[in-house]
Amino acid sequence: MSEVITPLIVGALTLMAWSLLYRENVFYRIAEVLVVGFGMGYTLYISLSTLNDIWLQPLLSGKWWLIIPAILGLMLYTIYSKRYMFLSRWAMAAIAGAGAGYAVSRAVPVMIIGQIEGLGVKFSELSPLDLVNHIIATIACISTVAYFTFTREHKGWFGGLTRIGRWSMMLAFGSTFGASLYANQIFTIERAAFLAKYPQNLLLIVAVLFIAYDVFKRRKH
Amino acid sequence: MINLNLETLSKYDRQIIFLVVLVLTFLPAFYPIGLPLPQYFLTNKVYNAINSLNPGDLVLISFDFSPGEWVELGIAMKDIMQHLFIKHARLVIIAFSPNGPALANKVLSEIDLKGAVYGKDYVVLGYIPGDEAGMAAFVSNPKMFTVDYYGNPIANMPIMNAFNTISDFKMYIFACYTWVDPWLRQFSGKVGMIIGVLSADIVPQVMPYINSGQMYSLIRGSRGAAEYEQLMGIKGEATAFMDAASLTVSLGVVLTIVANYGYLKKRLGGQR
Amino acid sequence: MSLVRRREIPLIIFAVTFLISLLEYYLEVPFLSDINTEITNWVLIMSTFALGTGLIALCLYHGKIIMQKKNGYFVSIILFISMLMLFMSYYVAPNFADYLYNEIYTPLSIAIICFTAFYNYTAIYRAFRIRNIDAAVFAFAAIFLMMLYAPIFETIIPQTATVANWILDVPNMGASRGVIIGVALGTIAIAIRILLGYERAYMG
Numbered sequence: 001m002s003e004v005i006t007p008l009i010v011g012a013l014t015l016m017a018w019s020l021l022y023r024e025n026v027f028y029r030i031a032e033v034l035v036v037g038f039g040m041g042y043t044l045y046i047s048l049s050t051l052n053d054i055w056l057q058p059l060l061s062g063k064w065w066l067i068i069p070a071i072l073g074l075m076l077y078t079i080y081s082k083r084y085m086f087l088s089r090w091a092m093a094a095i096a097g098a099g100a101g102y103a104v105s106r107a108v109p110v111m112i113i114g115q116i117e118g119l120g121v122k123f124s125e126l127s128p129l130d131l132v133n134h135i136i137a138t139i140a141c142i143s144t145v146a147y148f149t150f151t152r153e154h155k156g157w158f159g160g161l162t163r164i165g166r167w168s169m170m171l172a173f174g175s176t177f178g179a180s181l182y183a184n185q186i187f188t189i190e191r192a193a194f195l196a197k198y199p200q201n202l203l204l205i206v207a208v209l210f211i212a213y214d215v216f217k218r219r220k221h
Numbered sequence: 222m223i224n225l226n227l228e229t230l231s232k233y234d235r236q237i238i239f240l241v242v243l244v245l246t247f248l249p250a251f252y253p254i255g256l257p258l259p260q261y262f263l264t265n266k267v268y269n270a271i272n273s274l275n276p277g278d279l280v281l282i283s284f285d286f287s288p289g290e291w292v293e294l295g296i297a298m299k300d301i302m303q304h305l306f307i308k309h310a311r312l313v314i315i316a317f318s319p320n321g322p323a324l325a326n327k328v329l330s331e332i333d334l335k336g337a338v339y340g341k342d343y344v345v346l347g348y349i350p351g352d353e354a355g356m357a358a359f360v361s362n363p364k365m366f367t368v369d370y371y372g373n374p375i376a377n378m379p380i381m382n383a384f385n386t387i388s389d390f391k392m393y394i395f396a397c398y399t400w401v402d403p404w405l406r407q408f409s410g411k412v413g414m415i416i417g418v419l420s421a422d423i424v425p426q427v428m429p430y431i432n433s434g435q436m437y438s439l440i441r442g443s444r445g446a447a448e449y450e451q452l453m454g455i456k457g458e459a460t461a462f463m464d465a466a467s468l469t470v471s472l473g474v475v476l477t478i479v480a481n482y483g484y485l486k487k488r489l490g491g492q493r
Numbered sequence: 494m495s496l497v498r499r500r501e502i503p504l505i506i507f508a509v510t511f512l513i514s515l516l517e518y519y520l521e522v523p524f525l526s527d528i529n530t531e532i533t534n535w536v537l538i539m540s541t542f543a544l545g546t547g548l549i550a551l552c553l554y555h556g557k558i559i560m561q562k563k564n565g566y567f568v569s570i571i572l573f574i575s576m577l578m579l580f581m582s583y584y585v586a587p588n589f590a591d592y593l594y595n596e597i598y599t600p601l602s603i604a605i606i607c608f609t610a611f612y613n614y615t616a617i618y619r620a621f622r623i624r625n626i627d628a629a630v631f632a633f634a635a636i637f638l639m640m641l642y643a644p645i646f647e648t649i650i651p652q653t654a655t656v657a658n659w660i661l662d663v664p665n666m667g668a669s670r671g672v673i674i675g676v677a678l679g680t681i682a683i684a685i686r687i688l689l690g691y692e693r694a695y696m697g
Contacts (some may be wrong), residue, residue, distance in 0.1 A: 010600045017604035021239050021611060029568050035605050037575030038598040040548055044576070045583045046319045047544040050348050053368055055538045069535035073542025077549060091539050093503035094510050095354070098536040100684045101514025102357045106406035110435065111677035114409065115670050118433030133659075137432075137667035144671025148679075167630050168668035172425055174631040175665045178638025179441075180422035181473045181617075182466060183293060184610040186443045187603050188246050189465040190292040190458075194600065196250035235615050242614055259647045259654065288594075289602035319544065327595045351533075351540040357514070358533045402676070421642060428661055429670035444642055467645035469610075474639050474646075476617045477632060484622050 004199055011200030014191050015207045022211055140168035238476075245472055249464035258463055263431070264448040266438040267416055271301065274391065276309035279383055281363075281390040281412065284314070284321035284328075285397040285404075291324070293420045294396040296459045297446035299328050301394060301418065304453060306335045311380055312343040313363075313390070317355055318397075322347050322370040340378040345370040356407040360387050387411045394418065401427055401436075409435045416440070500693070508688055510536070634660050 017031040059066045072091040078084040119138055126134060143165030146158065154162045195204060274280070282302070286294045305312060314325045325345050337343050347370035349355035358365060363384060368374055375381050384390065388411060395404050396418035408415055409430075414437040419427060421442040430436040440449060444466070446459035510532055516522075517529040555569035579598070582590040623629045640646035641657035686692045 014604040033572040037572040038579050041576040041579030044580050050541050069538040073539040089503040093507040097507035097510030098354045101511040102353050104684045105515045105518035107677040110406045110409045133663045140664045140667025141671040144668045148675045170630040171634040172665045172668040174634025175425040175638045178635035182642035183421040185469045188607045189462045192246040193250045288599040289606045351537040354536045425665045428666040467643040470643035
């Protein structure tokens with residue numbers, strides 16, 4: 001029974017979500033709030049479950065000082081009060097500070113030194129084509145970093161270098177854009193593959209009839 | 222009679238494009254074409270790396286995406302984890318996204334575990350909050366958990382005695398939908414091999430890490446999943462999507478050319 | 494201004510947590526490592542509390558709509574019903590919770606995300622015009638990467654994949670490397686600016 005009911009429910013919900021392609025309507029809003037509602041329900045569950053594991057159980061087993069991060073965490077909710085909003089900044093500062101510390105400390109060896117090391121190669125091990133490619137990639141890298149240097153005017157030879165950097169970045173962003181078209185389309189493809197199967201493909205006929213009726217009704221008025 | 226002049230077409234261009242996209246998306250679902258799928262060398266690299274694992278090798282896996290990204294990342298993770306269970310690797314599964322543990326649970330319920338025993342061959346430790354701070358905390362102490370995602374105490378689980386530090390893991394496979402910098406910052410140089418299961422649009426931004434060797438390889442979303450299924454010799458979900466991907470993405474190419482053809486013709490002809 | 498309201502207190506908290514997590518990485522000092530571990534633990538606890546802030550915002554917004562019986566308030570009621578249904582089923586009926594999450598919530602999340610693709614195509618048709626060399630370079634890379642992800646092009650014209658992979662592996666890789674280095678330098682600069690008190694956006 002659930003092999004028929006569940007696909008029909010999911011098919012109906014999918015078509016309700018897709019109805020926004022036709023126009024704004026209450027079916028889309030219902031599908032949208034269902035996603036938000038389920039998401040909120042799961043987030044509430046995982047938050048309480050994680051808090052129990054990392055805070056409540058250690059607190060009850062003797063680590064009394066964990067009451068301090070709990071108070072700071074609860075202070076985050078003062079963000080909804082205009083009068084006590086300033087209290088939320090303490091916890092935000094702690095979270096931001098720790099995150100920034102971890103990011104900055106590891107940024108140097110991984111993102112700067114690691115990437116500069118990637119520029120270095122053994123020329124004897126490269127074929128002529130690989131060598132040309134490596135030179136192009138190095139010029140693209142250096143010119144991109146030069147583009148973000150704003151303490152010197154982008155004129156003359158430096159302006160030429162930053163222009164190469166801009167073109168390199170256009171190639172990079174164009175690559176991302178071209179790939180993102182596929183990445184975004186695959187969601188529709190998956191849902192279409194699901195809707196094409198029986199019994200949910202019958203809902204496609206219902207959806208088309210619904211839209212045809214709505215078009216006819218709106219034209220009449 | 223519908224007047225199909227240019228004015229009408231330009232007035233309803235959005236609806237026409239939507240309709241064309243829908244038709245091209247549904248057509249292969251009803252009438253599969255079965256176009257050949259060329260392989261990408263990085264997918265082969267991932268496959269060979271997992272194939273070279275010995276039974277009992279420890280692999281760390283993190284699910285760091287949301288349910289909406291299931292198509293791009295979840296299917297690929299399913300294929301990879303199926304391969305890992307076939308190789309009888311031992312898996313420690315964590316998540317830096319709140320939805321990660323539930324998605325890991327979904328994957329585990331949909332694949333053949335090949336007789337793997339929970340607690341001995343694999344464990345789902347659960348969600349680690351704090352984003353990069355959480356990653357740093359796990360890297361410095363992988364035994365930070367006291368219970369797993371299901372609430373079971375993990376102290377006596379055999380798999381938890383198989384590692385003490387992060388470098389005990391042979392491989393780290395993570396699936397994320399955003400910039401990979403936090404993962405690479407925290408795990409690079411700590412684990413033997415880092416493999417990313419990434420959305421197709423993140424791949425261009427990750428190539429420097431592949432080139433410098435900081436990241437071993439990657440799977441590029443559902444396209445990579447389809448290639449992986451081909452290597453495993455199975456006809457999975459992702460393979461079925463490739464026909465529609467060919468048609469719809471071709472429309473993008475056509476639209477780009479068509480949109481600029483008239484514009485460039487006018488401009489190069491001297492008219493504005 | 495009272496002591497608790499002073500802006501310097503969050504700045505001091507930021508500086509202390511920042512410097513401890515930064516220095517712990519570079520200095521082999523045992524007590525620093527222990528303090529950092531404890532502070533990180535505290536940050537994880539605070540981050541978990543922070544997950545609820547979005548929930549509260551949504552509850553306040555939709556609660557107001559229901560209380561004031563605004564137009565379409567039944568939709569907000571559906572939101573609360575779905576939230577409580579999934580939350581409570583994790584404790585009362587975990588199998589039903591898994592069913593809801595795997596079979597209903599996940600496919601519906603995918604369906605909601607689908608629109609980006611449709612609007613991508615209309616954006617390409619309506620707005621993507623090659624007005625200068627930068628746009629031409631952008632379009633060149635975009636077209637070849639689109640062709641890379643459509644297997645039909647690679648099958649019929651293998652050279653498209655060669656060009657696309659060259660774009661990915663050479664100029665894109667170089668530019669992305671430059672962007673990564675730039676982002677790292679920017680991260681360090683922002684952190685220094687926050688320490689010196691010039692940036693306060695992180696405090697909200």
